[in-house]
Amino acid sequence: MSADSLLEQYNSWLLGASSAGSLALCTDHWIIDLVRQRILEEPDLHNSLQNDAFLLIGCGLQDRADLLLALQQLACAFQALEQAALHLYLFPWRREFHTITTYSGYYVHTLEAALPQDAIFRALRRLNYEPEEGSTSLKIQVLPAPQALATAALGFLAAQMECNILSDLVSCSGSTLVNGADLIQERRSWRGEDACMERLQKLVLEPRVVPTSVDHVVGASNGDALYQPQFGDYSHEPFDQHINVSCRMVTDHRGEERCHTQVPHVDVVMHDCVFVEHSLEHCCAACNMFHSSLCSVMKVCRDKGHRVTQMTSSEKIQAVMEEQRKKYQLHRCLQPGQLPHYRCTNCRQLHYIKCKEVEHCRSQGHSASMIMLEKDQRLWLQRSSMDLTLLCRNKPESHIG
Template identity: 70%
Template sequence: MSAGSLLAQYNSWLLSASAAGTDTPCTEKKTTDLVRQRILEEPHLHSILQNDAFSMISCGLQGKADLLLALQHLAYAFQTLEQAALHLYFTPWRKEFHVIKTYSGQYVHILEEAFPQDAIFQALKRLNYEPGDDGTSLKIRVLPAPQTLAIIALGFLAAQMECDILADLVSCSGSTLVNGTDLIQERSFWRGADACMERLQKLVLEPRTVSVAKSSTVVDSVIGASSGEVFYQPQLCDDYHEPWHKHVNGDCRMVSDHHAHQPENDRCHNKVPHLDFVLHDCVFLEQSLEQCCAPCQMLHSSSCSTVKVCMNKGHGVTLMTTFEKIQAAIDEQSRKHQLHCCLQPGQLPRYRCSECRQLHYISCEGLQWCQSKDHNVSMIMLDKDQRLWLQRSLTDLTLLCMNVPGHNIKC
């Protein structure tokens, strides 16, 4: 069953909920069971729904010792986000739902309990909420279309179901034995609960002890195979580059003076890219994603000449890990521009709307509508830039993950 079929089922529930006069999150067993079953077997559906589920859950689990409690908070937060989308869907005329106060209410007691602030902003941005001028609220200037709200609400429901799936896996494997990074990584790689549980049990019973195939390079410490016989075997802790025996189950003990003795270019070597990191043009031109420059907040291909400039400036350029590549591809998929129907084969885009994330040709009625709504519309002046924007929109981001061992997720 495709994501389109899930949306059809969710739309059917929306119709029945509207007829019944209810605007609460979906708890209908037929719909929730269907969503849970499909994403359990096909975790890449999260990418198709563009809900950033694994990225947001990973942020929510970071540094949490009690994974079950953290997942409960995350599930409740995703349900709250679904509720926000449904308020706008069912009652778009109610102005009180167009503003969210960031100093009280559900924002503080539910969303901030589960996510860091930038993750909350990223999620609510999908509903067109933007920071207000007063600095204490998020406001909607342009209300999303009803069908867009339905898709977003379904995405939040799917993320909630993902939290339930992860909670079941943690309950079976032991919340004190599995860390959040392993949990997300194994769940996003493997279809079905049985395969994922088998992998997690290997991590629990034989933590970081399975022999790794010989490799000629350091970056080949990430080994994978379709048979599932070997898995990620870091010799050093991802957070602090210290031996694993100095840490507890992958969660680093706090070392107050650690960074004082650590070279600048070694810090944050394997961190998952921040949401503000962007893909350099070289990634699309070379179809390669390998390097990260933290000071520039830029991700590069394997042979980008700009990286040499960064290194000459003393920037900490590092090789990206398996998880980082996948997350970067998924993040880019969620924010890439799409070709509007006005563009015919052979034509290059002349305008782009950063609000609708669409590329337009000259004299497009849709573009005129965007301009009338005061959207941020930019003219793409140079031919080379027009070609690059076209290539960005047509790039199959799964190609960026093709060299990731054992990876079969469609970004």
């Protein structure tokens, strides 16, 4: 669907809102889902809508350590801008909508909380707002045409959906070491949420050299500078713990030296506690096993003198990516509500009892074993359907003696 077709659908909703005299934002779930899906698969649609989405979002994310908070504030700002466009479209005769004061709560707490002043002025110029002398207010001298206001409102809605997409990517990919510029660059380069999320996860793990030249910037397609990566952007450690953009060996709270580029060994497996508690926090080097934060087995490991370490974000991401590669799938023999009775370690599939495919696997020399206990059957079913990226999210650490 092109930008024109999308605008046609939005205009249909606007006609209904106009007839009802509603001041409300677009709450039509069909329209919202349509806009999100279209820009998710085609990020360049923002260019057709001329909403400067990535440029404005890049400005809002610059120098922001908490990307999720920044994106939430940006989504609120774009929602307020959409509302401003709808006010002008539905009620062009209301003069109070023709002026925005820069000291009002709307401006200070919603727009300035998310965007620098130049970016705010740029966005509001789409609605023909221009700053007055002294920048205490922005006024409209000539009201935009209704179609221009409708296009602007749709553009701001699309920008809001883009913020939600980026928030989902940050939350689910575990990409806590990725800055705003990287996030935008990968989002614009990859089509679809899954592809972008996978790329972001790999980006965290890839050794990279951060340019230190003051001339190096990440820019928008029109040449506007969005963000200049800072020395040490790609680590949680303080600035003085880095030399030549490489992490020093630092000492954690247990006195163990570790490098932040360390990743878990691919042969390490996840203990059942990880899937039961949806928590991936620790690694036992002696047992080659990952554990949740509350697993009682870790106490046994420590009593035996095993080295149990808390995992970094990068380690969690690589562990989840490896587990995703090995993840079991449900065979077509399993119907909703049924528990698996067999698992084939070669095909990585779970089967229902008396499934003929199990015998075929065994005839091929595959290791197809029976899952005896119901609790284990439920666990294997849970593992096959779990969104493993949730395991990358940080949970409060529970200290086990």
